[in-house]
Amino acid sequence: MVVGVIRLELVLYGPSSLKEKRGIVRRILGRIRSRFPVSAAEVGDLEFYQRSVVGLCMVHYSEIDIRNTFNSIENEILATALADISERQIEILHY
Numbered sequence: 001m002v003v004g005v006i007r008l009e010l011v012l013y014g015p016s017s018l019k020e021k022r023g024i025v026r027r028i029l030g031r032i033r034s035r036f037p038v039s040a041a042e043v044g045d046l047e048f049y050q051r052s053v054v055g056l057c058m059v060h061y062s063e064i065d066i067r068n069t070f071n072s073i074e075n076e077i078l079a080t081a082l083a084d085i086s087e088r089q090i091e092i093l094h095y
Contacts, residue, residue, distance in 0.1 A: 001095045003059050004066035007043070009087040010052045010077070021049040024082050029054065032076060036069055052083070063092055 010028075015021040029040045037058060044053030056073065060066050070090060077083055 001059060002061060002063050002066060003057065003093045003095065004063070004070065005091045005093075006056045006070045006073070007089040008054050008056070008074070008077070008085055009045070010054060010083040011086050012050050012052060012083050013081070015049045018047075018049050021052065025052050025054070028077060028080060028082060031080065032056070032073055035076065036073055038069065038073070051086075063094070066092065 010025075012021060012024050015024055025042050029042070032038065032040050038056045039058075040054060040056045042052055043055040045051040056070070058066050058069060060069075067090070074085060074088070077085060
């Protein structure tokens, strides 16, 4: 069993309030959850309206599939044109 965790720091385009930020982050996370077999949540920068930190987790039997899924997720986020990725951290655990 392989567990993959990715932490993405996002720079959001457009929000001028926390309410708008929550809507953008909700759209991004909903799109990710509907297209990929991952758990996803906003995990940081909750008080800043133009930044967000999201965490995603995936359990699979193949590390390569996890990495490919994470790359596809990053491309999906960029394709939304709602945010840019400023930093990413990936951790892969083998059990």
